Amino acid sequence: MGLDTFLHNLHFDIDKVSPPDWEVDWDDAPLPYKLYRGLPVFPLSLEVPLSLEEWEGPAMPNLRKIGHFLWYVFGLTQFSQTAFTSTEEVPELMQSSRRFVPSGGALYPSELYVYLKIEDLPFGVYHYDVAHHRLVLLREGNFDSYIASALGNRCELSSSFGAAFVSTMFWKNYYKYNNFAYRLQGLDAGVLIGQLLEVAKRFGFASGVYFQFLDKAINHLLGLSQEEESVYAVIPLTVEPTRWYPNGGGENEHISAAELSRELNVIQNHHFVRSQIVKKFPMLNKMNEASMLESTRSFQPIKGRESRHNDSQLIALPYVNRLSYDLASACRERFSPDMDFVLGKVTQSQLAVLLQEVTSAFMYRNDLDEEYEKSRVSLYGCFYHVEGIPDGAYQYDSAEHALRQIQPGDHRLPLQYGMTIGNVNLLQVPLCFHVAGDKDYFKSELGYRGYRIQQMEAGMLVQRLLLVSSALGMGGHPLLGFDAKLCDEIYQMDSLGKTSLIQIPIGPYRNRPWLQGSLLS
Numbered sequence: 001m002g003l004d005t006f007l008h009n010l011h012f013d014i015d016k017v018s019p020p021d022w023e024v025d026w027d028d029a030p031l032p033y034k035l036y037r038g039l040p041v042f043p044l045s046l047e048v049p050l051s052l053e054e055w056e057g058p059a060m061p062n063l064r065k066i067g068h069f070l071w072y073v074f075g076l077t078q079f080s081q082t083a084f085t086s087t088e089e090v091p092e093l094m095q096s097s098r099r100f101v102p103s104g105g106a107l108y109p110s111e112l113y114v115y116l117k118i119e120d121l122p123f124g125v126y127h128y129d130v131a132h133h134r135l136v137l138l139r140e141g142n143f144d145s146y147i148a149s150a151l152g153n154r155c156e157l158s159s160s161f162g163a164a165f166v167s168t169m170f171w172k173n174y175y176k177y178n179n180f181a182y183r184l185q186g187l188d189a190g191v192l193i194g195q196l197l198e199v200a201k202r203f204g205f206a207s208g209v210y211f212q213f214l215d216k217a218i219n220h221l222l223g224l225s226q227e228e229e230s231v232y233a234v235i236p237l238t239v240e241p242t243r244w245y246p247n248g249g250g251e252n253e254h255i256s257a258a259e260l261s262r263e264l265n266v267i268q269n270h271h272f273v274r275s276q277i278v279k280k281f282p283m284l285n286k287m288n289e290a291s292m293l294e295s296t297r298s299f300q301p302i303k304g305r306e307s308r309h310n311d312s313q314l315i316a317l318p319y320v321n322r323l324s325y326d327l328a329s330a331c332r333e334r335f336s337p338d339m340d341f342v343l344g345k346v347t348q349s350q351l352a353v354l355l356q357e358v359t360s361a362f363m364y365r366n367d368l369d370e371e372y373e374k375s376r377v378s379l380y381g382c383f384y385h386v387e388g389i390p391d392g393a394y395q396y397d398s399a400e401h402a403l404r405q406i407q408p409g410d411h412r413l414p415l416q417y418g419m420t421i422g423n424v425n426l427l428q429v430p431l432c433f434h435v436a437g438d439k440d441y442f443k444s445e446l447g448y449r450g451y452r453i454q455q456m457e458a459g460m461l462v463q464r465l466l467l468v469s470s471a472l473g474m475g476g477h478p479l480l481g482f483d484a485k486l487c488d489e490i491y492q493m494d495s496l497g498k499t500s501l502i503q504i505p506i507g508p509y510r511n512r513p514w515l516q517g518s519l520l521s
Contacts, residue, residue, distance in 0.1 A: 003290055006283060007451055010183050011484055011499065014420075018178035028275050030172050032097060032108045033130040035272040040137040041129070042121060044070065053326040056204035058239035060161060063120040065203065070128050072199045072331065074099055074112045074192060099130075100331040101191045101463060102478055104184040107173040110192045111229065113165040113222055115143060125222060138223055139267055146221060146263060149255050150214045151234060152296035154245035154367060160238040165222065166192055169229045170288075171273070174281045182284050183480065186452045187502065189232045190459020196235060197364055197460070198467060202327050208244050208365035210234045211453045212299045212446075214257035215292040223267035230288050232456065244365060255296045291449040300445045302368045302376070315389065315403045317352040322360070325471035334466055337475040337509035341428040344508030348388035350472060351431070352401070354506075355379065358464045359398040368453070376442065377457045377501065380491050381433045382411040393490045406491050414490065415503075418483030429505040431474075434487055435461050436498045458501040469506045476506040 001009075009016040044067030052072065061069070078098035098106060112128040114135070124140035144157040157163070166189050173188075174181040193209060200207045211233055218231045236242075293299065359379065368376070379396045383389055392408040416426045426432060435458045441450040462478050469476045480502060487493075487500040 001283070003287060003448060006179070006287070007448075010180065011501075014180060017180055022178050024176050025277070028277055029175060030169075030273050030275045030278075031131075032106065032172065034111050034127065034169065035131060036127055036129070036136045036138075037270045037272060039269060041132075042126075042135040042137070044133050044135065046133060048072070048075075050328060051326050052199070052202040052328040053324075055202055058204045058206070060239055061118055061203070061205075063118065066114075066116065066118065066121075067133070069199060069203050069205070070112070070114070071133060072100065072202075072328070073196045074101065074110075074128060074130060075133055076130055077332075100334065101188075101195045102334075102336065102466065103188050103191075104173060104480070105176055107176060108188070109168050109170070109172040109181070109185050110188050110232075111167045111169055112192070113138070113167065113231075114162055115147060115165070116162040117142065117144075118161055127222075138269060139221065139264075143221065146217075146260065147234070149260055150217045150221075150257075151210050151367075152212070152214075152255065152299050153253070154299075155208065155210065155236050156243045157236060159240045159242045160236045161240075162237050164196060164235040164237060165218065165231050166196075166233045166235070167222070167224065167229050167231045170281050170284045171228065171275065171278050174284060175275065175279070179281070179283050181281075182287055183455060186232070186455025187459040187462070187478075187480075190456035190461075191463040192459075193233055193235065193456060194362075194460035194463030198327060198361070198463070200237065204239060205237045206239065206242065207235050207237050208367070210236070210367045211456070212293060212367055212449070214255065214260060214294070214296065216257040216294070217260040220261040220264060220266070223269050226288065226292075227285055230292075232452065253296075257292075257294050287448060291447065291452055293449070299367070302442055302445050313405045314397065314400060315394075315405060317355065317401050317403060318349055319401065320349060320353045320356060323353055323357045323468065323471060327467070330467050330470040334470040335475040335509065336477040337507075337512075338423055338477065339425055340509045340512055341425060341475070341477075341505065341507050342510050343385060343428045343430060346386045346430045346474075346507065348386065351383070351386055351389065354431075354465075354468055354472060355396050355398075356401060357468045358461070359396070361468075362461055362464050364460075376454065377435050377437045377461055378498075379433060379461070380406075380436050380500070381431055382415060382490065383431055384410055384412055385430045395491065411490055414486060415482070418486040419479070420481035420483075423481075424477055424479065424505055426505060429507045431506040433465060433504045433506060434491070434500040435502050435504070436491070436493060437501050439497050439499045454501070462502060462504060465504055465506065473508070474506055475509040476504050479503045479505070 045064045048068050117123045125138045126135040148157040168185045382393045384391050391410045393406045394403040412426050437454045441454040466476045482503040484500045
């Protein structure tokens with residue numbers, strides 16, 4: 001199967017992506033986190049702050065603060081058991097470990113690494129050991145010049161206290177989803193990046209996301225085998241004034257991944273997967289290889305495209321104050337309601353707050369834009385029973401802070417029929433959002449890497465939606481089991497060259513009858 005056909009089917013014809021006879025070996029499932037063996041470890045503080053309401057001022061972090069930061073970004077926050085009844089007298093129990101970010105099937109294919117230059121810790125590159133809440137030293141040393149070169153000298157690493165690396169381990173969700181895992185992995189990386197950026201703000205850290213870098217050089221730094229795992233994003237972190245060159249403001253020297261990698265010795269660290277049989281995933285490797293950048297010559301900014309809209313009525317939303325909320329509480333209360341949505345009233349002001357907060361806070365520093373802080377994904381939604389808003393399908397125009405009405409009417413039933421799994425009752429959902437992006441995923445500028453970036457940016461926006469919804473007392477449930485063609489027709493996206501990337505029902509919900517306890521004392 002060709003790469004273009006693969007990506008088309010991945011979005012519009014999922015059944016053609018994976019073999020129909022695919023069977024999941026649950027007994028040989030991999031761990032949802034990576035465990036290194038035989039390396040120096042540095043425990044992190046378990047006394048995490050219970051509130052993140054105030055925004056801290058910029059200050060050089062110590063090991064304790066870094067531990068708190070990493071826990072809120074990607075730490076284990078919940079342990080759950082689900083009982084499945086069967087013909088046996090004793091129900092079968094399924095156990096899972098949860099975090100503040102969502103993940104398809106709670107499999108968490110992403111891993112988090114950090115480069116740190118702080119007191120109480122040797123300078124070097126570390127893996128965040130989620131299972132034990134500790135740092136594992138992979139490679140000791142100062143790598144400012146190396147990482148800066150891998151980024152094309154577009155960031156002043158010497159003034160940063162470190163950087164985060166978000167990677168994907170392919171087998172961690174391929175074992176269940178087969179080739180469909182490729183779409184999930186970009187979204188999973190995106191929600192993790194989105195969470196990292198939000199937590200960084202509360203801790204007083206400035207950050208920027210670099211989607212374009214020399215893949216093999218960064219993987220070599222971390223000691224990763226690219227057939228098994230690959231870095232998707234590099235995020236420098238700083239508390240000092242730093243020069244950021246989003247798209248080529250650095251040195252003009254062209255650097256190759258092969259040349260740069262020769263500056264460091266090969267490291268082969270051992271880690272535990274748990275699966276006794278790890279099957280091959282040739283399409284994922286093929287996509288990853290096709291997405292890699294071998295030289296800084298390949299780094300490309302994206303030229304602004306003229307915003308195209310359907311010629312339709314604009315409904316102005318009320319201007320509201322920025323939402324002030326405790327991020328820690330919003331993380332704890334974030335909930336995917338499944339069948340627990342209830343059709344409560346949503347006011348026009350609540351919708352205005354949600355849309356304004358999501359889009360304004362989603363603007364972030366990155367290496368793609370010719371203009372500072374823009375996004376390539378947008379928000380659409382089918383709204384029902386919202387006070388002051390006629391039922392219908394809308395596009396949110398953030399510049400005008402208004403809803404562009406595309407198709408009036410109640411679209412809940414068609415959306416329900418378009419779901420492949422009826423795990424959410426959309427008739428009980430007042431807000432059904434769709435994150436949309438360009439069908440061509442900027443392939444002319446970014447190649448196949450553009451698809452991966454588009455999925456990550458969609459995931460970042462999804463995480464903002466979930467956090468703000470939680471702060472407003474509502475739940476959200478990201479879904480990929482939906483009919484993208486149907487949604488594109490509802491929003492009349494074909495003429496705009498756009499498509500629906502992910503569906504997120506949002507609304508009030510009833511409390512689930514379950515036993516629940518905290519991992520915090």
